[in-house]
Amino acid sequence: MNDTFLRACRREPVDRTPVWFMRQAGRYMPEYRALREKHTLLTLCRTPELAVEVTLQPIDALGVDAAILFSDLLLPLEPLGIPFDFKAGEGPVIERVVRSADDVSRLRRFEPREALRVVLEAIRLLRRALDGRVPLIGFAGAPFTLASYAIEGGHSNNFAATKSLMYQDAPAWHRFASLLAELMGDYLRAQVEAGAQAVQVFDSWVGALSLADYREFVLPHVRTLFERLKGLDVPTIHFGTGTGHLLEAQREGGGDVIGLDWRTPLDTGWKRLEGAAVQGNLDPTLLFAPRERLLAGVDDVLAQAGGRPGHVFNLGHGILPGTPVENVKAVVEHVHARTGR
Numbered sequence: 001m002n003d004t005f006l007r008a009c010r011r012e013p014v015d016r017t018p019v020w021f022m023r024q025a026g027r028y029m030p031e032y033r034a035l036r037e038k039h040t041l042l043t044l045c046r047t048p049e050l051a052v053e054v055t056l057q058p059i060d061a062l063g064v065d066a067a068i069l070f071s072d073l074l075l076p077l078e079p080l081g082i083p084f085d086f087k088a089g090e091g092p093v094i095e096r097v098v099r100s101a102d103d104v105s106r107l108r109r110f111e112p113r114e115a116l117r118v119v120l121e122a123i124r125l126l127r128r129a130l131d132g133r134v135p136l137i138g139f140a141g142a143p144f145t146l147a148s149y150a151i152e153g154g155h156s157n158n159f160a161a162t163k164s165l166m167y168q169d170a171p172a173w174h175r176f177a178s179l180l181a182e183l184m185g186d187y188l189r190a191q192v193e194a195g196a197q198a199v200q201v202f203d204s205w206v207g208a209l210s211l212a213d214y215r216e217f218v219l220p221h222v223r224t225l226f227e228r229l230k231g232l233d234v235p236t237i238h239f240g241t242g243t244g245h246l247l248e249a250q251r252e253g254g255g256d257v258i259g260l261d262w263r264t265p266l267d268t269g270w271k272r273l274e275g276a277a278v279q280g281n282l283d284p285t286l287l288f289a290p291r292e293r294l295l296a297g298v299d300d301v302l303a304q305a306g307g308r309p310g311h312v313f314n315l316g317h318g319i320l321p322g323t324p325v326e327n328v329k330a331v332v333e334h335v336h337a338r339t340g341r
């Protein structure tokens with residue numbers, strides 16, 4: 001079994017630096033686009049056999065050191081009572097947005113083992129299909145990022161509606177965020193019981209908050225979520241983007257591994273995260289650069305990690321549509337060749 005990813009998460013020495021990519025399964029891959037011609041994104045997510053097939057596509061094509069469950073961050077919104085759909089070219093569209101204390105009180109607490117059992121079934125099938133080739137990562141959204149979709153109704157550039165709820169009705173915000181923290185904690189526990197060998201908490205957009213607002217409105221809930229994962233024998237990864245000003249606070253929130261994006265140099269970011277492993281942090285758009293420029297970027301990340309135990313190579317955010325597959329593959333090979341002993 002290739003356990004370099006799990007060892008790096010635990011800051012143990014490894015034979016070579018493990019590498020995987022956020023959105024390693026997706027539209028940049030011809031195999032994925034072929035399946036998407038036949039099925040909607042939500043059908044792929046809700047049909048265990050299809051989710052397994054998509055999860056395995058990059059394992060076969062790229063030689064990465066971990067698999068990430070193919071699913072979507074927003075699936076838990078539906079059983080909460082917030083239906084949504086993905087519209088071509090627009091991304092997610094939420095039908096009934098959450099904007100007031102009344103909206104929050106209408107939300108339904110649910111049991112992930114029931115409401116999201118298709119996801120757990122995909123995990124069970126995946127462990128069998130992977131057969132120890134590489135570890136399987138499960139994931140869920142952090143309270144801020146998940147709430148922001150429910151409140152904004154889709155993606156946002158300034159998170160004005162989300163921040164407005166915080167400022168105008170802090171108790172309603174805190175009720176919503178703590179409900180999400182508890183549910184996502186339970187969901188991740190259920191994923192681990194089903195076979196996930198590590199879990200990543202995506203707080204992709206939390207960098208939009210000031211440090212003071214993060215501490216007041218988000219940190220207590222992130223802590224609740226990670227507290228609920230205590231006692232599980234799997235590494236936890238805490239990911240966000242644009243969080244150069246939040247790293248110490250995120251570390252307080254929890255996570256054995258902290259994600260860094262390309263805006264923060266890996267060496268100075270890591271210095272501020274005493275005792276944690278780090279994951280990152282190549283700029284995903286470098287995958288569009290000429291090969292020499294791309295690999296120089298990879299070398300720079302590796303030099304900043306300096307061969308210290310506890311580095312998981314990844315991008316600072318997900319692979320973008322249109323990314324040339326051969327460049328992704330070249331990064332995997334380069335990281336392995338440069339760091340292999």
Ligand code: CP3
Pocket residue numbers: 021022023024025026027036041068069070071072073074086090091092139155202204318
């Ligand atoms: O390979 C993997 O990383 C696993 C699959 C995965 C998906 N979504 C599938 C997907 C993961 C980990 C996610 C998480 C997710 N979903 C996040 C957090 C990660 C991040 O990017 O920060 C967020 C914010 C979402 C919500 C979401 N899903 C948005 C905003 C969109 C539309 C934007 C876009 O890229 O089009 C999606 C759609 C989505 N989820 C796609 C995939 C492969 C692309 C859509 C498609 O096939 O039509």
